[in-house]
Amino acid sequence: MTIDMNHPKYFDPFLKTLEVNTDKNYHTENAVLIAANFGTDRHKKDMKLIADIQERDGYLNSQSSLARYYLLKDILSNVKEYLKFWGVSKVHKGLAKKIYKRL
DSSP, X not given: OOOOTTSTTTTHHHHHHHHHHHHTTOHHHHHHHHHHXXXXXXXXXXXXXXXXXXXXXXXXXXXXXXXXXXXXXXXXXXXXXXXXXXXXXXXXXXXXXXXXXXX
16 A cells, blocks of 8 residues: 555654654654655755764764754755645645654
8 A cells, every 4th residue: 555645644654753763862863864854965964974973972962963953953944845846735734843843
């Protein structure tokens, strides 16, 4: 069974994953997931770099934390445009707010 992007429940598994990751304190993993789904190539590259630094150091330093915050803010501010591009913005109105709510 395939569900297309026009289905109102299309993003529910994605949102559930964000919720589970947040409960496990996997905030960087969520950021990488959000970038992979809604970010530009630059967003994806920068978010991967942040994740790699965190993996290398064993913690997220303050500079990387700030970079992650602003990258997420930029990505989520453009979710509406991403959905318009795919022609599903009316079906998934408020998706960015739903994502924020789970972080």
